[in-house]
Amino acid sequence: MKSSPRRALALAVATSLVLCAAAPAMAGQVYLDNLKPNGHYSRFIVGYVPGSAPTQAPQNLRSSLNAAASRAALPASLKQGLGLKPVRAMILSGARVVATDAALDRGQTETLMRQIAADPNVAFVQIDELQTEFAVPNDPDLSKQWHYADSAAGIRAPSAWSMSTGSGIVVAVIDSGIYATHTDLAANLLPGYDFIDTATGYGQQCVDAGKDPDCGASGDGDARDPDPEDSTKNGHGSHVAGTVAAVGNNAKGGLGVAYNAKLLPLRVSGKGGSSMSSNVADAIVWASGGSVSGVPANPNRADVMNLSLGNGKPCSAMPAYQAAIAEARANGTVVVVAAGNSNKDVANYSPASCDGAISVAATNKSGKRASYSNFGATIDVTAPGGENSLLGPSATDGVISTVAGNKYGPLAGTSMASPHVAGIAALIQAAAPAKLSPDKVEQILKSTARPIAAKNCSGGCGAGLVDAAAAVQAARTATP
Known part of the structure; x- marks a missing residue:
């Protein structure tokens, strides 16, 4: 912590x-x-x-x-x-x-x-600051969700589901929006919000980042509104949301880690997967129950939030992020953040390096740190993020979750690792006798994680690979 x-x-x-x-x-x-x-x-x-x-x-x-x-x-x-x-x-x-x-x-x-x-x-x-999603996209390819398995490389979700499925918990997904009509997401969706504040993009800052001048544009013809639909067809937010809480037991596709939890989709990333830190900071605090001028009150305060995005700057250079995360935690919300995909020390990336954020590195199907995953002394835990080949993550090595066309497909990245942890945090809160503090949830995640040998994680993978079953078991007798 x-x-x-x-x-x-x-x-x-x-x-x-x-x-x-x-x-x-x-x-x-x-x-x-x-x-x-x-x-x-x-x-x-x-x-x-x-x-x-x-x-x-x-x-x-x-x-x-x-x-x-x-x-x-x-x-x-x-x-x-x-x-x-x-x-x-x-x-x-x-x-x-x-x-x-x-x-x-x-x-x-x-x-x-x-x-x-x-x-x-x-x-x-x-x-x-212009933000970029932490993900490596590829074409859909349905496959078994190896990353949930009761195995050395999986999070042991099947054993956890006998004790908790996330019922009664709200998880905010601060990302590119959602495919609201996806048959494995729709039943678990709450009314969200689109926090993107431009219909035209961010101009020269986009060009400097090697993107089109209209990067970050909402794609829906307006700026902030109550519709978090993924208008630019990015797909990133839907994939992340599916890992957290895609519908289970409906004989369709796969399912999410906390498949009976509710999803609160907050859209901050527009065209090109780009967002602005001010929009992200607003979304963080609003999701936790804060209010913002011009945006209706959030009737569904998030118990947990996932951020699979960020930039290559330390949190010390991003004071708005630190303050937003501090406020969200003070409001009782667990904040889970992807560590980043640059194979570098997470200390130089935000919001993953911010105090109070649960920073998540990624492992591959062999249980080793994924080739792209950031690392370091301030990583808290690690979760499956999949691995890439020359043609992108395959259906056997990528993380499988919800994609366009009511289908499932693979992606790889720390973006895919962090929603595993957000989902387990939801399982923990649902299993506990009373809602736990963010500190307590983080302590359970870390104390029940399975250590990763140094030879399999150069640079540091925190407490190790998360264990959903052990975490939920610990939560059942935990006190705030």
Whole structure:
């Protein structure tokens, strides 16, 4: 475990996310580690001190931004077309998304960020970072779900199902949305929400990431709305959701780990599998029962949430993620996150490296760390993620879950590993005499995991391969 909710909130205080209402005497924190030498940026997350003047009236916010723009040492032609303006309030207290009309290069971005932070009402400034899903997609190929088996490489789900199937538990899947008409998902779906805030994409930031300029676009012609349908036909979110809680015992396809749990689909990834960290942070807190302006209250607070996405930055550079996860855990929600697919130390990836997140690495069918899986001292547990061949994951080596056309097919990635853990967390909560704290659920997952020999997991796989049966057995007599 990386931190308790109290410690995580304390960290958020230390990083100026959660501050007292009095204005600081010094400039706000400027997070520059995410800026690439050749990058271009036009969106920022500005954390104003809660209760300060810019949070109280739109004209005060505009005045703060206008002053920052006027102070910034930028070329005159760029200043004229800069168009620094507020986009919307975030769910985090005092936080605002702001944007420029012009894309700024690395140096210009730093200059503007420092001037924004010079306002004594500002606690922090970071870029609104482009996110990428952790998955390796391929064509569907139905197969047996080896990853659930009562075997050395499986999670021992069949033995767990005699004790718990996840009934009464809500799991939020923060991802690319859902195929709502899939016959193995529909019966378990709750009303979700589409948190994507653009119909056109993120422009130069997409190009810098090697994607089309409209990456992240909603694909449904509008921005945020109550429809989490996967309009861009990405399929990632549906595959993840199926592993968590595809319907069981209906004589169709396969089933999910917690096949009687309910799914809360929250859409944050649009075209090209891209999302913005501000949208993800909003979804994290809303899923746990928080409220956000312009979005109706969530009537189905999530007991568990899964995030199979992220970026190659440490959580120390992503304060909005840390604060969102801390708040979700304080609300009682277990936060499960994919470690990432770069075969590198997870410490440099977020939100997997954030305090309070259960970080999940991936194993293959042989029970070894998958070739792509991130690793490290801060991995909490490991779960099956499958493996790839030259043609992508096959039906025998990939994780099998729900895909388009009411079918099942394989994918490989830590994106596929983390929903196994989210599903087991649901089994734990359903089996326990009373709802357990996120700390307690994490402790059970880790204490019941099967250690992985160092030769099979160079770099570190946390407590080991999760064991659903042992975890549920432990939960049956656990106390909060």
